[in-house]
Each structure stands twice: as structure tokens, then as C-alpha cells.
Amino acid sequence: MSESSQPSSSGASRDPHVPSPWAARLSRVVQRHGARALIAGGPLAGVLLSVLLGQTAVTLAGGGDRVIAAVVAAAAAVLLVPAACAVILRLLAALDAARQRLTVLGTHDALTGIFNRRHFLELVQREWDRAKRYETPAALLLIDADHFRQVNDAHGQLCGDEVLRQIAGTTAGSLRQPDVLARFGGEELIVFLPHTDLLGAVDVAERIREQVQRLAVPWQEKTVSTTVSIGVAPMRPELESLDWMIHEADTALQLAKTDGRNCVRALPFERSRRGDAFSINLR
Numbered sequence: 001m002s003e004s005s006q007p008s009s010s011g012a013s014r015d016p017h018v019p020s021p022w023a024a025r026l027s028r029v030v031q032r033h034g035a036r037a038l039i040a041g042g043p044l045a046g047v048l049l050s051v052l053l054g055q056t057a058v059t060l061a062g063g064g065d066r067v068i069a070a071v072v073a074a075a076a077a078v079l080l081v082p083a084a085c086a087v088i089l090r091l092l093a094a095l096d097a098a099r100q101r102l103t104v105l106g107t108h109d110a111l112t113g114i115f116n117r118r119h120f121l122e123l124v125q126r127e128w129d130r131a132k133r134y135e136t137p138a139a140l141l142l143i144d145a146d147h148f149r150q151v152n153d154a155h156g157q158l159c160g161d162e163v164l165r166q167i168a169g170t171t172a173g174s175l176r177q178p179d180v181l182a183r184f185g186g187e188e189l190i191v192f193l194p195h196t197d198l199l200g201a202v203d204v205a206e207r208i209r210e211q212v213q214r215l216a217v218p219w220q221e222k223t224v225s226t227t228v229s230i231g232v233a234p235m236r237p238e239l240e241s242l243d244w245m246i247h248e249a250d251t252a253l254q255l256a257k258t259d260g261r262n263c264v265r266a267l268p269f270e271r272s273r274r275g276d277a278f279s280i281n282l283r
Contacts, residue, residue, distance in 0.1 A: 120182030139201030227262035
């Protein structure tokens with residue numbers, strides 16, 4: 001974000017999506033004690049406050065029937081405060097729902113429903129740092145839909161959107177709960193696999209490739225098929241950053257495209273027992 005686009009410190013530029021302090025405090029009270037506490041305690045507090053104000057008004061006026069003032073104030077509070085509490089609860093519920101929607105919009109891709117690129121990088125950077133520090137295995141998959149432009153040209157962009165959603169759903173169904181999936185850009189998906197070595201990552205990638213190949217997306221009385229190419233990059237001691245790991249996955253992905261697409265590729269980092277270069281050539 002550039003300096004010119006950052007909000008200033010003046011009150012007029014406060015983010016309208018950020019709740020006011022009183023609403024935030026009231027929301028915390030409701031979350032801590034529950035809505036019933038507000039409904040039960042609100043009228044009682046309203047009655048006490050109304051009676052106190054009534055007695056203060058009588059004192060300031062220099063006379064009057066304090067009993068009648070207390071009864072009238074209490075009756076008004078009993079009638080008005082529950083309705084006010086109900087309105088406040090509805091406003092807080094709407095505020096929480098809006099805040100949750102904003103959170104989803106800020107972290108998820110609108111088309112596929114999976115994480116977006118920015119949120120993926122934020123999540124995975126912590127996982128990558130942990131894996132690097134404790135020397136635990138991890139891997140990265142970069143998945144690209146083959147000939148995606150041809151799908152858009154032949155069937156329209158709406159069809160392409162549906163195909164991409166199906167690919168994302170199929171990929172998500174092949175992953176474990178700790179794995180992180182996101183739309184990386186265009187027709188590319190990215191997956192971070194914690195506690196997974198190279199061979200394990202290749203198994204996951206091949207399973208995704210096979211399942212996508214079996215997809216038959218219904219579209220206007222037809223079925224549209226597609227395939228994916230996948231590049232695999234394992235965690236290595238030589239890697240200096242997550243960006244380098246993504247670069248290696250992208251390099252492996254380009255190799256998969258060069259080799260005819262619809263395949264899984266990883267760069268030859270390891271050696272076999274015979275001393276030959278480690279090669280993956282799956283179709």
C-alpha cells in the first residue's frame with residue numbers, strides 16, 4: 001500500500017468497517033456473558049438508572065412526590081429498556097455477520113471459495129519458517145489448468161469459471177486438514193503440504209492430476225473435460241525463502257508443460273541409490 005493510500009490519523013478517515021469502541025465493548029460483554037445476561041440485566045440496570053434520575057430531578061426541582069416519580073420512572077424503564085436491548089442485540093448480530101463477511105472477502109477467492117494469494121502467503125510463511133527452523137519436511141505444489149484459454153474460447157468464460165471451481169473443489173478433496181490451498185493467480189492453484197517429503201508430495205500431486213482428469217463438467221447439454229500440470233518443490237536446506245520454493249515449483253511446472261502437460265514434475269534435487277539423477281515422469 002502506498003503512503004498516499006494509507007489512512008490518516010484524523011477521526012474523519014476512520015475505517016467505516018471497524019466498529020466503534022462502545023459497540024466493540026458491548027459485543028465483548030455479550031460474548032462473555034451471553035445475550036440472556038443483557039436481556040435480564042438491561043431492564044434492571046435501566047430501572048435503577050431511571051429511578052435515580054427521577055429522584056435527582058425531584059431534588060433539583062425542589063419538591064415533588066418521590067414515590068410517584070420512582071414508580072413512573074421504573075414503569076417507563078420496564079417498558080422501554082427490553083425493546084432497546086432487543087434492538088441492540090440485532091445490531092450486534094448484524095455487525096458480527098458483516099465482520100465475518102469482510103473477513104471471508106479479505107482472505108478467500110471470490111470465484112473458487114478457497115484462500116486467496118495474499119492470505120496464503122501470510123499463513124504459509126509461518127509454516128515455512130517453522131519447517132525451516134526445525135528441519136521438518138514440507139513441500140509445495142503449483143497446479144495449472146491445461147489449455148484453459150481454449151476452454152474459455154470454446155465454451156465461454158462462465159464455463160471456464162465453473163471448470164476452475166471444479167478443479168479447486170477436486171484439489172481440496174484430495175488434501176488433509178493441515179494442508180493449505182489457494183488460488184495463486186488466473187488458472188493456477190498452489191498447495192503447501194506440511195510434514196510431507198518429496199515422494200509424499202508427488203503422490204498427492206498425482207492423485208490430484210488423476211482426479212481432475214476424470215472430471216466431466218456439465219455445461220449446456222455437454223460435458224467439458226480438462227487436465228492439470230503440476231510442479232512439485234520440496235523443502236531443502238539450500239532454500240533461503242518461501243519465494244525460492246515457489247520459484248522452484250514454478251520451474252518444475254514449466255517442465256511439466258514442456259513435457260506435454262497432464263503430468264507431474266519435480267526438479268532433480270535428490271539422488272537414487274545408483275547415483276543417477278532423481279527424476280519424476282508421471283502421466
